[in-house]
Amino acid sequence: MPDRPTTPQRVAVIGGGVNDEHDVSLASAAAVTRAVRALGAEAVPLTIDRDGSWRTTDGAPLTPSDVVALLTSCDVAFAALHGVNGEDGAVAGFLSMIGLPLAGSPVRAGALGIDKWVTKTLAEAIGIPTTPAVLVPAGAAVGPAPFVPPFVVKPTTAGSSNGVSVVRSPDGYPTAIDHARAAGGDTLVEAFVTGREVDVAVFRHHDGTLRTGAALEIGVADGELFDRAQKYDGTARFTVPAVLDDEELDALVRAAHTLYDTLGCSGVARFDFFLTTDGIVLNEVNTSPGFTEQSQVPRMFAAVGLPYVELVEALIAATPSLGAGSGR
Template sequence: MHNQPVQRVAVIGGGANDEHDVSVASAAAVARAVRSLGLEAVALTIDRAGGWHHGDDPALSPGEAVALLTTCDVAFPVLHGVNGEDGSIAGLLGLTGVPFVGSPVRAGALGMDKWVTKLVAAALGLRTARGMLVRDSADAVSIEGEPPYVVKPTTGGSSNGVSLVRSVSELGAAIDHARLAGGIPLVEAFVRGREVDVALFRDRAGDLRAGATLEIGVADGGVFDRAQKYDGTAAFTVPAHLTEDEAAAIDSAARALYEALGCAGVARFDFFVTPGGVVLNEVNTTPGFTEHSQVPRMYAATGMGYVELVAALLDAAVASTPAMSTPSPVTL
């Protein structure tokens, strides 16, 4: 099978987490692009309880799901959040031997943990917001600095469980809110700056290809929350208005993180641009991937349309797998 041109693509969406619906939308968009390339999209959905489904068929057993996956030439998982983006799906696909789009286990696990990402960034000499983990209620009283703070789960996504705390009296409720969303709460100093993101992927030839920078319009003193992400009200500027030095700093930091984390496929790097320089916010190794999501917008601004981007990611996945280095490239 692996010496034949790519014909069947497993597109995996859903997930047993609070980003399920976002992932379903990403998977539907990828499946449309796969079909427009003349390939067969084998749609697999993980429900909120962790069960596997294929189309309208009854739920698949884990063994049946793996058996179906191994009939495919390559997989394109778009599972956001825990039990997917955190390296879980990469581990499963790696064990099945099915080539896949996206980061391996290590990068997914490191990138999903916002605290560990900060430690990696610090080792690279990159700035992040001052912050601390709140493992129990006693930690809350030892947080340095005055509000405002941003409180978030260490392993959350889609801004779930994120709060902007403007007074110490609000801190306890925000920590509880983050804890309910999953993982140990992380409290960070609020960074005043422009939020600018960039995406990178490694192509078939092994080159890192950047999308255009994207600036998110957020009201002064606010945060980019879940409602703005998905209700269509977010204002994006692509490319972001940056000085040469700011653009170079973002590009350099993103490339250093991509390599240090061991990313593959496409990853999005979120920064704040402040008068004192660039500050890393977080890393997303499986970012939202509908036609209107941030990452496709970034590449569209460079002249690479959504279907072309999907084709390039599939090409990179099969080219990086030794047993699949001979198939012809996916063509438009």
């Protein structure tokens, strides 16, 4: 196998989606499209509109048969989709059924990773600590607050901090549940964790090894959340690489690698942790993280010598063929 596999000649780049991360996904897809073209390959950008219909990025509507014909004319797909109806395995399943390799996680990893309650349960089963939490199913009666404030209320499947609240007094609990349910179905109520927020990104290289970006620390004031506004208005404070001792970094990387393999990820995934006085605590998993040039994951790999265009090239080159288990 050559050290640097040939980039496929025709790459479908899918953005948009039927969820509240639609605009974020469009930005990720536009950046990936630029990178594919910089590599000398032909990009075929496609958009899933908010109503679920597909179109070309210049606005031409596509019938389902048009979509399949376009996709199957490509060598590989890069789905820059975030959230439900995309990152959750839906598009991975569709692409698998029509025989198009995906530079990203398969159905199982997407379905497990999108659900914060499921990933929390799985992580605990393999010995990775998570935040104490209670699940409040959609439609269930809202009883007394399960934790002493402050605590966090969030949808189990929403991303970009949509629907997330910090409850600071018991009477704020019902409103926080309503806010979370407006962004998703089931709701997660979590104890508030005090610690540093540190993320680790991983992908499996074409030679089978796991490659890890520099750890990234998010600068958040004590008692506050890394909210949607900070994520996208340019005010977020990132330290890359995060200042960690060898023991802290080793614990974070080992946990991220274990989760990557346990979930069955392909492509790049980001694992978000709290680093507390008692050790690491998993916050959540992103199997299709934000992917513009300024997003966290590209910054993390740039810090270890893999700039954006080369990162996209590496992810495409590492795409497993359908016969090698991409649908696992």
